[in-house]
Amino acid sequence: MRVAAKADAQTRQYAKANPQAVAQAATVCGAGYELSMAKPLPDGTDPRMRFATLFAYTKGGNDNGCAILDNNAGGPRKMNIKVCNGVTGDSSKCDDDPGTFSQYAGPVYTAHPVCAKVTATMADSSGRPWINYSTEYAFLCN
Structure with a gap:
């Protein structure tokens, strides 16, 4: 599994410590994607105590983006x-995948990933929110 050249240190560290999880998540998106972000959630949680991991992948540099929320x-x-869609596309066009999942939500795709807004949510078994995370930096934002 390739890690994007501009991926942050946290993503690189996560990929090095969890190569199998990163590779498995990438196969969900399809061939040719490289990891641009891996974010254990909830934000600020020790990665060993995470409930989910947000994975974002790009293909062709910043030509296409794919994201999944891995259920941990x-x-x-x-x-x-x-x-x-990010800054180069119509930001009102969105792809989402809501439901009840044992493994992962997604994949969701954008053809305009530069600074595309990604939102990830998860609730516990009684429906109380565990995760409500949003970022414009899941894909390369430059």
Whole structure:
């Protein structure tokens, strides 16, 4: 699994420590994608204590983006992953994948990933929110 040249230190460290998880998540997106971000969630949580991991991949530099929300909670959870086009596209065009998932939500795609907004949510088994994370930096934002 290739890591994007401009991926941050946290993503590089995560990929090095979890090569199998990163590679498995990448196969969901399809061939030719490289990791641009791996974010253990909830934000600020020790990666060993995470409930989910947000994976963002790019293809062809910044030509295409794919994101998934990997379920690390140990059972089915209500989840959603959503990506809206970035600065080079119509930001009102979004792709999302809501539902109850044992493995992952997504993949969701954008043809305009530069600074595309990605939102990831997850609830515990009783429906209380565990994760409500949003970023414009899941893909390379430059």
